[in-house]
Amino acid sequence: MPGLPQRLQDWAERRLPALTRYRRPEGLPVELHRRRIYIVPTGFGLGFSVLLLVMLVGALNYNNNAALLLTCLLGAASAASMLVAFRSLDGLRLEQVRAGHAVAGESIELTFTLQSSRPRNAIRLDLGDASASFALDGHGAALVKLALPTEVRGWQALPRMRLWSSWPLGMFRAWSWLHPAQSVLVWPRAEMAGPAPSAAADDARHMRLHRGEELAALRAYQAGDPRRHVAWKASARHDNLLVKDFEQPQNQPQWQLDWRQLRGMADEARIARLARWLNEAQQHRRSFSLWLPGNEIGNGSGALHYARCMDALACLP
Amino acid sequence: MSALSPALARRSTVAAVGQRSFDLLSLGMAFVLAVNAAHLPWWLSLALACALGWRWWQRRQRAGRVPGWVKLPLLALLTLAVIVQYGNLFGRAAGTALAIGLLVLKLLETESPRDVRVGVGFTCFTLMTALLFDQGMVSTVVVALGLLPALATLRALEPAQAPASIPRSLLSPLALLAAALPLALLAFLLVPRLSSPLWGAPSRDQARSGLSDRMSPGGFTELLTDDHPAMRVSFDGAPPPPDQRYFRAYVMARYDGVSWSYSDAGNLPPAVLDAAHAVKYRITLLPTHRHVLPTLDVPIDVPADASMRRDRVVMAARPVDDALTYALSSATQYQLEPQLDEHHRRWLQLPAGFNPRTLALGQSWRQRHGSDEAAIVRAALALFHDGGFRYTLAPAPLGRNAMDDFLFDTREGFCEHYSSAFTVLMRAAGIPARVVTGYQGGYWNKLGDYLLVRNSDAHAWSEVWLAGRGWVRVDPTAAVRPERVSLGAAAAAGDQLDWYHDNWLQGFRNRWDIVNRWWDQAVTGFDALRQRSLLTPFGIRATDTTTLGVLLAIGTTLFIAIGLAWALLRRQSRDPLREALRELERKLARQHIVRHVGEGPQHYLSRAARALPSKREELMELAKRYLDLRYAHDEPPTESVHAFRRAVRDFRAKNVVK
Numbered sequence: 001m002p003g004l005p006q007r008l009q010d011w012a013e014r015r016l017p018a019l020t021r022y023r024r025p026e027g028l029p030v031e032l033h034r035r036r037i038y039i040v041p042t043g044f045g046l047g048f049s050v051l052l053l054v055m056l057v058g059a060l061n062y063n064n065n066a067a068l069l070l071t072c073l074l075g076a077a078s079a080a081s082m083l084v085a086f087r088s089l090d091g092l093r094l095e096q097v098r099a100g101h102a103v104a105g106e107s108i109e110l111t112f113t114l115q116s117s118r119p120r121n122a123i124r125l126d127l128g129d130a131s132a133s134f135a136l137d138g139h140g141a142a143l144v145k146l147a148l149p150t151e152v153r154g155w156q157a158l159p160r161m162r163l164w165s166s167w168p169l170g171m172f173r174a175w176s177w178l179h180p181a182q183s184v185l186v187w188p189r190a191e192m193a194g195p196a197p198s199a200a201a202d203d204a205r206h207m208r209l210h211r212g213e214e215l216a217a218l219r220a221y222q223a224g225d226p227r228r229h230v231a232w233k234a235s236a237r238h239d240n241l242l243v244k245d246f247e248q249p250q251n252q253p254q255w256q257l258d259w260r261q262l263r264g265m266a267d268e269a270r271i272a273r274l275a276r277w278l279n280e281a282q283q284h285r286r287s288f289s290l291w292l293p294g295n296e297i298g299n300g301s302g303a304l305h306y307a308r309c310m311d312a313l314a315c316l317p
Numbered sequence: 318m319s320a321l322s323p324a325l326a327r328r329s330t331v332a333a334v335g336q337r338s339f340d341l342l343s344l345g346m347a348f349v350l351a352v353n354a355a356h357l358p359w360w361l362s363l364a365l366a367c368a369l370g371w372r373w374w375q376r377r378q379r380a381g382r383v384p385g386w387v388k389l390p391l392l393a394l395l396t397l398a399v400i401v402q403y404g405n406l407f408g409r410a411a412g413t414a415l416a417i418g419l420l421v422l423k424l425l426e427t428e429s430p431r432d433v434r435v436g437v438g439f440t441c442f443t444l445m446t447a448l449l450f451d452q453g454m455v456s457t458v459v460v461a462l463g464l465l466p467a468l469a470t471l472r473a474l475e476p477a478q479a480p481a482s483i484p485r486s487l488l489s490p491l492a493l494l495a496a497a498l499p500l501a502l503l504a505f506l507l508v509p510r511l512s513s514p515l516w517g518a519p520s521r522d523q524a525r526s527g528l529s530d531r532m533s534p535g536g537f538t539e540l541l542t543d544d545h546p547a548m549r550v551s552f553d554g555a556p557p558p559p560d561q562r563y564f565r566a567y568v569m570a571r572y573d574g575v576s577w578s579y580s581d582a583g584n585l586p587p588a589v590l591d592a593a594h595a596v597k598y599r600i601t602l603l604p605t606h607r608h609v610l611p612t613l614d615v616p617i618d619v620p621a622d623a624s625m626r627r628d629r630v631v632m633a634a635r636p637v638d639d640a641l642t643y644a645l646s647s648a649t650q651y652q653l654e655p656q657l658d659e660h661h662r663r664w665l666q667l668p669a670g671f672n673p674r675t676l677a678l679g680q681s682w683r684q685r686h687g688s689d690e691a692a693i694v695r696a697a698l699a700l701f702h703d704g705g706f707r708y709t710l711a712p713a714p715l716g717r718n719a720m721d722d723f724l725f726d727t728r729e730g731f732c733e734h735y736s737s738a739f740t741v742l743m744r745a746a747g748i749p750a751r752v753v754t755g756y757q758g759g760y761w762n763k764l765g766d767y768l769l770v771r772n773s774d775a776h777a778w779s780e781v782w783l784a785g786r787g788w789v790r791v792d793p794t795a796a797v798r799p800e801r802v803s804l805g806a807a808a809a810a811g812d813q814l815d816w817y818h819d820n821w822l823q824g825f826r827n828r829w830d831i832v833n834r835w836w837d838q839a840v841t842g843f844d845a846l847r848q849r850s851l852l853t854p855f856g857i858r859a860t861d862t863t864t865l866g867v868l869l870a871i872g873t874t875l876f877i878a879i880g881l882a883w884a885l886l887r888r889q890s891r892d893p894l895r896e897a898l899r900e901l902e903r904k905l906a907r908q909h910i911v912r913h914v915g916e917g918p919q920h921y922l923s924r925a926a927r928a929l930p931s932k933r934e935e936l937m938e939l940a941k942r943y944l945d946l947r948y949a950h951d952e953p954p955t956e957s958v959h960a961f962r963r964a965v966r967d968f969r970a971k972n973v974v975k
Contacts, residue, residue, distance in 0.1 A: 034885055044434045051438045055445050061514045062409075063639055065505070065840050066452030067445045070461060072504040074441055076497035077468065077490075079877070083884040084493070090884065096914050113914055122475035133476035141914070167478075168493065169471040170434065 025157070025181035029115075030094040032163070037089050037176045039082060045171030048078060078171050085174040088120050088165045095141065097158065099184035101307065103275075107147035108184055110158075115141040122167040127159065153188035153271070153314045157181075187310045190276035191269070197255050197277050218242045254299060255281050255288040271313055278313070282306045292316060333380070338433055338473040340483065343373045345440045345466035346420060352447040352460050353417055358402055361414060365421045372424050383425040392422060413446040430474050440467045454836035465490050500876045507869040509862040510845040527605045528566045528775055532754055533576030534712075534719060534734045541710055541731065543772040544826075546603055547756060548611060549834050551767040553597040559758065560802050561649050563614040563778065563790065564770065566755040568628035570663045572744075574671035575719070577737065577752045582627035582660070588788075589655065590629065592617050592648030599644040601837065608632045611755050613647035614790065620645050628751075629653065640842040653788040657749065664749030664782065672720040672741060679745025690783050693746050694791060697739055701796040704728065706735075708798035732794040732801070736777040739793040749782035753790070757802065765831040776801075894946055894953065897962040901939065904970045918943055932970065939964060 041049070052075050059067035095113040102108035112125065119138040124131055127146045134142045150156055164175035218231055221241035231242045257277050262270040274290070281288040287301035290309045293316075297309055346369055354362045368391070372383065395418040396406065403411035420439045427436055444463045447456065468490035472478075481489070527540070527547070548564075556562075569577040595617055602610060610623055610631045619625045620643035623633045633641070657664075667676070686692040705728055712730040715722045720741050723734050736752050743750035757776035759768040778792040795802040852860045860868075902912050905925050912921045922940035926933045942961050946953040 044431075047434075048438055051442060055442060056508070057515070058449075059445070060508070060511045061516060062449055063510070063514065063844065064449055064452055065843055066457040066460075067448040068508065069457065069501065069505050069840060070445055070448060070464075072501040072508070073461060073494060073497060074464065076500035076504065077464075077493050079500065080493055080497045080880060083880045087884045119479065121478035124476065135477045135479055137479065167472075167475050168490075169468060170474055171471075 025179045028094060028096060028180050028182065030178055030180065032089050032092045032176050034086075034090060037086055037174055039086055039172050039174045042166055042171060042173050045078070045173075048171055052078070078169065081169040082172045084168050085165060085172045088123060088167045089163065089174050089176055091118075092116050092120065092123070092136075092163070094163075094178055094180065097180055097182055101187060101310070102150055103187045104150050104153045104189045107149050108156075108186060110146050110148050110184070112144040112146065113141050114144060120165075120167075123163065123165045126162040126164065148184070150186040153186050155183040155315075156186050157183045185311055185314050187314045188268075188271045188275045190279050191272040194273050194276060196280075197257060197261070217245045219245050255286055256291070256299075257281075257288055258291045259293055260291065267316070271316060275310070275313055278306060278309050334428060334430055334433055335473065336377070337483075337486070338430075338470055339376060339427065340373075341466050341470040341473055341486070342427065342433055342436050342440070343369060343424065345437070345463065345470060346424060348463040348466060349417060349420060349440055349443045349447075352444065352456065352463060353413065353450075355447075356410065356450045357414055357417065361398060361402070361418070364398075365418060368421050369424060372421075380428065382428050388422065388425055391425070395419070395422065409449055413443070413449070416446065417443050433470060433474055437467045437470050452841050454833060454840070457836075457840075461494070464494065468493065500873065503872045503876065504869065506843075506848075506851065507865050507872060509865045510843075510848050512845045527607065527772065528609070528611075528754055528756075530567055530569075530579040530607075530609070531576050532567075532569060532578075532733060532737075532752060532777060534715060534723065534730060534737050536576070537731065537733050537775055537777070538710060540775045541773050545772050546769060546830060546833065547605075547772045547774065548600050548602045548770045549767050549830075549837075550598055550600050550613075550759070550770065553599075556761060556768060557596055557613070557649050561614075562758055562768070563753075563776070563792075564611040564756040565614045565616075565630070565753050566609045566611045567753070568630050568780075569752040569754065570628075571666065572668060572737075572741065572752075574668040574717075577740075579630075581632075585627040587625040587629055588627060588653060590615060590617065590648065591652040591655070593650040593652075595646045595648055597644070597646045599642060601640060601642045601834070601842070602637055603640050603837070605637045608634075608636055610637070610641075610643060612645060613649070614753075614755075615651055615653055616645055616647045618645050639844060640837055642838075642842065652786065654782070655785070655787045657782060661749055661782075664751055665744050665747065667741065667744050672718045674718075675720040675724055675738070675741055676745040678724070679742045679747075682742075683746040690746075690748050690781070693743070693748060694781060694783075697742050698791070698793060698796040700724075701735060701739070701793050706730075706797050708794070708801065732777045735793040735797060736779045739791065740779045743779070743781050751780050753778055753780055757792075760827040760830075762827065762831055762834075764828065765834060767831075767834065769827060769830045769834075893958050893962060894943070897958075897965045898943060900962075901965045901968065904965075904968060908970050918947075929970065932968075935968065939968065 052071060055067070055071040055074075059065075059071050093115045095115050098111045098113075100109035100111075110127070114123075114134070114136065116136045116138060120136045122133060122135065124133045125144055125146060127148060130146050130148075132144050132146050134144050136142050148156075148159070158180050160177055160179045162175055163178055164173055166173045218234055219242065221230065221243050225243045229244050231244050235242045255277065257274055259270060259274070262273060265273070278288070278290070280286075281301075282303075285301060287299055288305075288309075289299040290297045290312065292312055295312050297305075297312060347366070350362055350366055350369065375383070395415070399406060399411055399415050399418065403414065405411055406415055416439070420436070420443050423432070423436050423439060427433055441464065444460050444467075447460050465487050469486045472489065473486060529536070550564075567579040569579050571578045571580055596613060598613060600611065610620070610633050612629075612631050615629045616625065616631055619631050622635070623631050623643070625631055631645075682693045682696050686696065707729040708731060709729045710731055712723075712734065713727040715727065720738050723730060724738055724742075740750045740752050754775070754777045756770045756774045757778070758774045759770040761768055776794070778790060778794065780788045780790055782788050792802060848865070849859050849861075852864075857864070898918060902921075906912075908929065910925045910928050916924075919940055922936055922943070926936040926940075929936065939961075942957075942964070946957055946961060
C-alpha cells in the first residue's frame with residue numbers, strides 16, 4: 001500500500017498530466033529538447049540567492065560600488081549557470097535500453113546507451129533509489145548501468161526514470177522524465193529444494209561412455225598413457241614426451257523436463273520446480289529439453305539454450 | 318560510425334568530498350586571507366593562514382572532521398582575539414575579522430558536499446568584505462579573481478566529469494564570469510542606489526589620514542608619506558603655473574603654543590575679494606570624512622551644497638564620505654580683504670608664556686624696520702634662507718617652547734615648522750598673520766589633462782596682511798627649499814622616502830593614475846545622483862526608482878533571451894556526408910527500416926536494399942558512393958559530396974509498392 005503522497009502524486013499525474021509533467025511511455029530513441037527539460041533551483045541555489053541578497057543590501061547600504069559590482073557579477077554568473085544546466089541536457093539522446101537476466105526478487109541490470117554530439121559532464125540517471133552518473137565525450141556513446149528491482153516473473157515495464165544534472169555550479173537542477181515503452185523479462189524464481197526429475201530418460205544410449213574427439217590440451221607423459229596418444233611432432237620440440245589430452249566424454253544423462261510430469265501441483269509451483277531443474281541442469285552441464293503448454297523446446301545445452309527455456313518459463317501465463 | 322566508446326559511466330559516489338574540491342576550497346580561502354590581510358591584524362592573518370595550511374595538510378594524510386575538542390577552543394580563542402583587538406564583535410572591522418575566522422574554522426569540519434557549498438558561499442561573502450575597505454580598481458579585479466577558485470570548487474563537486482588539471486579547472490569558471498559580465502554591468506548601472514543608508518553610516522575610524530582642522534609642527538609626517546590620491550583637478554583652459562597651485566583647506570588663526578586650530582567664524586559674510594584673474598576648474602575629492610572642500614587659492618564662488626566661510630574656506634553641508642566632484646572658480650591674482658574688520662585682533666593672538674626668544678626676535682625686527690612691514694617679511698625669509706635651516710621629513714622633536722627650539726636649536730623641519738614659526742614671528746612683530754593648510758603642487762597628467770594631488774602634497778603656508786595689499790600668501794618653506802614649490806613634495810624630500818617613491822616608479826604610478834581616475838569616476842563615484850541623470854542623453858531628466866526597476870527588468874529579460882537563444886542553438890554537425898546519410902536514414906526510417914545502434918552503413922543499406930527491392934539498384938549505388946567518399950579519401954572532393962547529397966535528396970523511398 002503506497003503512502004498518501006505517492007497516491008496523491010499518482011492521482012495528480014492521471015488527472016493533471018500537463019501540470020505534473022507526466023509523460024506517457026514512448027518509443028526509443030528519446031531525444032531531450034526544450035519542451036521536456038525542466039529547471040528548478042536547488043536548496044543550495046536558494047541559499048545562495050539569499051546570500052546574494054544580503055551582499056546586495058550590504059553593498060547598497062555602504063554605498064560601495066565595487067562590492068555591488070562583485071555581487072552583480074556573481075548573480076549574473078549564477079543566472080548564466082541555469083542556461084548551462086539546460087544545455088547539458090538539451091539534445092541528449094537515449095538510444096537503447098538493454099536488460100540482463102534476473103530472477104524475480106533480484107535486481108535486473110539495465111544498460112542504457114546515451115549519445116550526444118557534444119561533450120557533457122555530470123549527468124545523472126535516477127531509477128527508483130538507484131542512481132548513476134556519467135559524462136559524455138561528444139564522440140562515442142555512454143553506457144550507463146543501473147539495477148532495477150523486480151518482484152514477479154514475466155514481462156515488467158520499465159518505470160519512469162529521471163535524467164538530471166546540476167552542472168556546473170549545483171545551483172540549478174535541470175531534469176527530464178524518461179519513460180521508454182519497453183519491458184524486460186524477469187525469470188521465475190526457482191524453488192529452494194525438491195525432488196530430482198524422474199530418470200525416465202536415463203537409458204543406456206545416453207549413459208554410454210565415449211571418448212571425445214576434440215583435442216583439449218597437451219600434457220606431460222605419464223606412465224600408462226597409450227602410445228598412440230603421444231604427440232610425436234610436438235614432443236620433438238621439447239625435452240620430454242607430450243601426450244594429447246582429449247575432452248572428457250559426456251557422462252551425464254539427458255533430462256527431459258516436462259510440464260505434464262508435475263501433475264497435481266499449482267502452476268507457480270510447477271514453474272518454480274522446472275526453474276530449479278533448469279538451474280541444476282545448467283549447473284551440471286547436462287543437456288535437457290523442455291515441454292511446456294504451447295511451447296516445446298528440443299534437446300540442447302549451453303547458456304543460450306538455458307536462457308531460451310527460462311524465457312519460455314517466464315512467459316507462461 | 319557510432320562506435321561505442323568504453324563506458325564513461327561511473328557509479329555515483331556517496332557524500333565524501335573529493336580531494337580536488339577540498340584543494341580548490343582551501344585555495345579560495347587562502348585567497349580570502351590574502352585580500353583581507355591589509356586590514357586584519359597581522360597576527361590574526363598569520364594564525365588563520367597556519368590553521369588553513371595545517372588543516373589542508375591534515376586532510377591529505379587522513380580525511381575526517383577535526384574533533385570538537387580542537388574546534389571549540391579555537392572558536393573561543395578567535396572570539397577572544399577579535400574582542401581584544403576591536404573591543405566588540407560587531408561593526409565593519411570586527412565583524413569582518415570574525416567572519417574570516419569563522420570561515421577558516423568551517424574548513425576544519427568540511428567533509429560533506431553540503432559543508433563545501435556553505436564554505437563557498439561564505440568565501441564569496443568574505444571576498445566582498447575586502448572591498449568594504451578598499452574599492453580601488455586593482456583590488457576589485459583581484460577580489461573578482463578570487464571568485465574563480467570558489468566557482469571551480471562548486472564545479473569539482475559535481476560527479477562524473479572529464480578530468481582537468483587545477484589551472485584548467487580554475488580557467489573554466491572564467492568563461493562563465495566573462496559571459497555574465499554584460500548582465501552584471503547592466504545590473505550595476507540600473508540597481509537603484511540608496512540615497513541614505515539603511516543602517517550605520519560608514520564609521521569614521523577608517524578615515525585615511527587627511528588634512529585636519531588642527532596643525533602642530535610634526536603632525537603632517539604621516540600625511541606626507543601617504544601617497545594615496547587626495548583629489549584630482551581638471552581646469553577649463555590652461556592649468557595655473559606650478560607656483561600658483563596652492564589649494565587652501567583651512568585657515569588657522571588660533572595658536573595655543575602647541576598647535577594651530579581652525580575655528581569657524583560663524584555666519585559672517587566672506588571676506589571681500591577683488592579678483593583679477595579667474596580660473597574655472599573641477600575637483601574630484603576622494604573621501605575625507607570631513608566637511609572642508611579644498612579650493613584653488615582663493616575661491617570666488619562656491620559649489621552647490623556648500624558654503625563660503627569668513628576666511629574664504631569652503632565647507633560642504635555634509636561630510637565627504639564618498640568621492641565628490643565639484644566645480645567652481647578661483648582668482649589667482651587678487652586682493653583679499655583690503656580693509657581689516659573689527660575682529661582683526663585675532664590675527665595677532667599669541668599664547669602668553671611661550672617662545673620668549675621668538676617673540677623677542679620679532680619685536681626686534683619691528684624696531685629695526687619700523688613700519689616697513691614688507692621689510693620685516695623679507696627679514697624672516699632671509700633668516701630661513703640663510704640661517705642654516707634644513708628641510709627634512711624627520712626633524713628632531715621640539716620641547717615646550719617649540720618655536721624657540723626650532724628657530725634657535727634644531728633648525729630642521731618641514732612646511733609645518735616653517736609656516737608656524739613664520740606666523741609666530743610676524744605676529745610678534747605686530748603684523749596680522751595666519752597659517753593656511755591645504756595642498757600644493759601635484760602631478761600634471763598630460764594624457765588625462767588633469768592634476769593629480771596626493772596626500773603627500775599636503776602643505777602649510779602663511780598669509781600676512783599688509784596695508785594696501787590685503788592678505789598676501791608667503792610660503793616660508795620655499796625660502797628653504799624652493800623645489801618643494803616648483804617640483805613637489807617628493808623632490809623636496811630627496812632620498813628620505815621609501816624605495817617605492819623612486820623616480821621611475823613614481824612616474825609610472827603618476828601615469829597609471831589615469832586608470833584609477835577613470836575607475837573612481839565610472840565605478841566608485843557612480844552614486845544615486847549620477848544614476849538619476851543616467852538617462853539625460855535620452856531626454857529623461859530625472860530617472861526615478863520605478864523607471865530604473867522597469868529598465869532593469871527589460872534589460873535582464875533581453876540578456877536572458879540572448880542567453881536562451883544560445884542555449885537553444887543546435888549546432889549543425891560539420892560533416893556534410895554524415896548529414897546526408899542521416900537524411901537517408903530518416904527517409905528509410907519512415908519505411909520502418911531503422912538503423913540499429915552499432916550497425917555499419919554498408920550493412921544497413923544492404924538491409925534496406927533487401928527490404929525495398931524496387932529501390933535496390935539505387936540504394937546499392939548510394940551505399941557504394943558513400944563508402945567510397947568516406948573511406949577512399951582523407952578529404953572527399955567537395956563536388957562529389959554535393960553530388961551525393963543531391964542524390965540522397967532525390968531519393969524517394971515512399972513510392973515503393975511493397
